[in-house]
Amino acid sequence: MDALAQAEGLKKAGRFAEALKICDEGGPGREDRHAADVLRADLLEQVGRYGQARALAQTLLRSKTISLPQRSACEFVMARLDREDGDLDSAVARLRRSAELALQGRDPERACWSQLRLMLVLAERSGPDAAAAILPDIRASVRQLGVPQLTAAMHIFLGEMEAKRGLSQSGEWHTRLGVQLLAQDPNIWLETNAEITSTALAIMRADCDRGLVHARRALQLSEQSGRATSRRIRCLDGPAECPRRNLQGDVA
Numbered sequence: 212m213d214a215l216a217q218a219e220g221l222k223k224a225g226r227f228a229e230a231l232k233i234c235d236e237g238g239p240g241r242e243d244r245h246a247a248d249v250l251r252a253d254l255l256e257q258v259g260r261y262g263q264a265r266a267l268a269q270t271l272l273r274s275k276t277i278s279l280p281q282r283s284a285c286e287f288v289m290a291r292l293d294r295e296d297g298d299l300d301s302a303v304a305r306l307r308r309s310a311e312l313a314l315q316g317r318d319p320e321r322a323c324w325s326q327l328r329l330m331l332v333l334a335e336r337s338g339p340d341a342a343a344a345i346l347p348d349i350r351a352s353v354r355q356l357g358v359p360q361l362t363a364a365m366h367i368f369l370g371e372m373e374a375k376r377g378l379s380q381s382g383e384w385h386t387r388l389g390v391q392l393l394a395q396d397p398n399i400w401l402e403t404n405a406e407i408t409s410t411a412l413a414i415m416r417a418d419c420d421r422g423l424v425h426a427r428r429a430l431q432l433s434e435q436s437g438r439a440t441s442r443r444i445r446c447l448d449g450p451a452e453c454p455r456r457n458l459q460g461d462v463a
Contacts, residue, residue: 213237213243214233214234214236214237215234215237215243215246215247215250217233217237218230218231218233218234218237218250218254219250221233222250222253222254222257223360223398224397224398224399225397225398225399225400225401225402225403225436225438226399226435226436226437227254227257227258227400227436227437227438228258228436228437229437230250230254231251231254231255231257231258231437234247234250234251234254245271245274245276245277245278245281246281248267248271249271249277249281249284249285251267252264252267252268252271252284252285252288253284253287253288255267256268256288256291256292257400257437257438257439258437258438258439259439261292261295264288264292265289265292268285268288268289268292269289271285272285272286272289278316279312279313279315279316279318280312280313280316280318280321282312282316283308283309283310283312283313283316283318283321283322283325284309284321286305286306286308286309286312286325287305287306287309287321287324287325287328289305290302290303290305290306290309290325290328290332291328293305294332299332299335299336300336302332303329303332303333303336306325306326306328306329306332307325307329309321309322309325310322310325310326310329313325319352319355319356320356320358320361322352323349323352323353323356323361324361324364326345326348326349326352327349327361327364327365327368329345330342330345330346330349330368330372331368331371331372333345334372334375339372339376342372349365350365353365358396359392359393359395359396360392360393360396360398360401362389362392363388363389363390363392363393363396363398363401364389364398364401365389366385366386366388366389366392367385367386367389367390367401367404367405367408368404369385370382370383370384370385370386370387370389370405370408371386371404371407371408373385374386374408374411374412374415377415379412379415379416382408382412383409383412386405386408386409386412389401389405390402390405393405399432399435399436400432400436400438402432403429403432403433403436403438406425406426406428406429406432407425407426407429409425410422410425410426410429413425
């Protein structure tokens with residue numbers, strides 16, 4: 212397996228730091244240069260090297276020789292960067308553009324990932340009704356593609372959205388189903404998200420002990436993944452009636 216394929220496989224498994232290391236050490240052939248640069252831009256954003264990710268993605272978007280799916284991937288990276296900067300309007304516009312470019316380039320799986328992220332950003336920017344408006348299309352795409360990881364991602368993202376709305380039973384159901392589906396197509400970043408949601412659900416139920424179990428698991432997975440936003444989870448604050456603890460279970 213060449214370096215580019217190996218890095219792509221690690222990215223698919225949610226192991227972003229390992230994938231970036233392979234990219235740095237691999238040295239793809241000239242014919243793979245655009246593919247390698249697009250992947251590198253994605254991974255740089257994942258591990259929190261935002262300035263480098265933005266510069267590389269912008270350079271690629273100015274190129275007239277990258278493919279439509281590659282242009283879609285760069286818009287996806289830029290959308291995540293805009294989301295990180297708090298520019299939700301730009302993030303929404305870029306995610307829509309990313310999905311359109313992927314469909315034009317006959318890459319429906321990439322388009323579905325853009326739609327899934329769009330659902331989360333719409334929920335954050337405009338509320339659950341805005342996200343619900345695109346959910347039927349997402350469900351149809353996920354069902355048609357039949358990719359276990361996409362189905363798992365949809366349920367994990369829905370679990371996160373439901374938990375944020377205070378709908379603990381629905382949030383837990385979607386989260387558990389997503390984790391079960393990941394057994395067929397593992398991704399430790401998605402599993403990290405599920406554990407973070409499970410932590411929040413436990414806190415909502417004033418179950419500090421269970422919350423600590425999920426939070427420790429989330430930290431363990433986030434370190435393996437290298438995803439910067441996931442690794443920001445550093446402590447767990449229990450409900451008012453519980454002692455304030457850190458992740459080692461000590462009273463702060």
